[in-house]
Amino acid sequence: MNVKGANAMSHNPLEENGLPEQASALPCRHAAGAAPDAREVQATGAGGFVALSRFVVANGMVAEVKQAFIDRPRLVDDVPGFLKLDVISPLDTPDEIWLITYWADEASYRTWHGGHTYKGSHAGIPKGLRLDPRGTEIRTFEFICS
Helix, strand or coil: CCCCCHHHHHCCHHHHCCCCHHHHHCCCCCCCCCCCCHHHHHHHCCCCEEEEEEEEECCCCHHHHHHHHHCCCCHHHHCCCEEEEEEECCCCCCCEEEEEEEECCHHHHHHHHCCHHHHHHCCCCCCCCCECHHHCEEEEEECCCC
């Protein structure tokens, strides 16, 4: 759809999809495409880039893996650009573990992922753990808002 002139200012694509006008005023913490400043990042615990990792424990060591995350060495916590890690597991498939990491930007994540701190962060993996390779994936996202 090509909209010109005054209509471009009042055009709301959310209304075209049946969403109410107030949906266009979602509570985002920073403008689309703009990186959050350091105060917003610290206050919200969210950033401009999110990495979601999923893996499936294949040999019944789910309790040990969950405990390893609880006891993790927190090496990533001091990495520049790192904001937050959430570890979750679906109630209907408890062998799955999902890691959601929030970063100030993609470059910070890529630097960490390729560095020695990443390898050190995995030192607490329980011995003997086997993962189902079909259930392992990493997805990356642009953070929009909370």
